[in-house]
Amino acid sequence: MQNYDPEKLLISIHIPKCGGTSFTSCLEQFFGEHLHLHYPDDPEPGPPPETAQRIRACVHGHFYHHRWAIGAMDYYPDSSQFITMLREPFEMALSGYYFRRRLGDLGDITLHQHLDELLATPQLFNYLGLPFDLWKASEDDIQEWLDTRFLWIGLTERFQESVDLLAMKLDKASPDVAVDNVSPRDDGLAEYTQYQKKFRQRYRREYALYDYANRRLDWELGQYD
DSSP: OOOOOTTSOEEEEOOTTSSHHHHHHHHHHHHGGGEEEEOTTSSSSSOOOOOOOOTTOEEEEOOSOSSSOOOHHHHOTTOOOEEEEEOOHHHHHHHHHHHHHHHTOSTTOOHHHHHHHHHTSSSOGGGGGSSSOTTTSOHHHHHHHHHHHEEEEEEGGGHHHHHHHHHHHHTOOOOOOOOOSOOOOOSOGGGGHHHHHHHHHHOHHHHHHHHHHHHHHHHHHHHTO
16 A cells, blocks of 8 residues: 655545535645645536646546546556545445436436436446546456545545545545534435345446455554554
């Protein structure tokens, strides 16, 4: 695992529905005016600008290909220092459903229908912003990326532990954590546990990444005990 190099730009990959709003608040506390947000169409239509800052700077946002080439390696091809926050894939899907329902863009689609539609797709597209191809790259190449270029991988389900570890890596005070942008959910979600099993069977690469992050978080926290 690599150590933080403040002389190099830190790139934070915001995977949708993985606690990104709360995590952005943490990064603001870590980097202040040296945090640069990378989101298409915000605030003006068009691709986000590239930052020229490198020293003690962090760029954070959605790096998936939108209408423009806005991938991390499109903007910063020499980058070697990444962080990201993951979430259990089924929980990520639930969060996405309730978020879109709150926005009113799902019409009458039920949760059952939404999950069935997702299971009909071969990939969970939330991961398109990663700087490597989760589905086409070899497992060895992915492992090399994770081991040599990812300074930190956090987990939404272990948010406080995760940001505490990042604070230690950055040699910063642990931030005040606020849970933001949470969409209300229906009661009785226990009946959907069958879908969680289907998700793990269907999305093997997504779960392999999540399981790796859990093991890595345990190991790294143990190094600071």
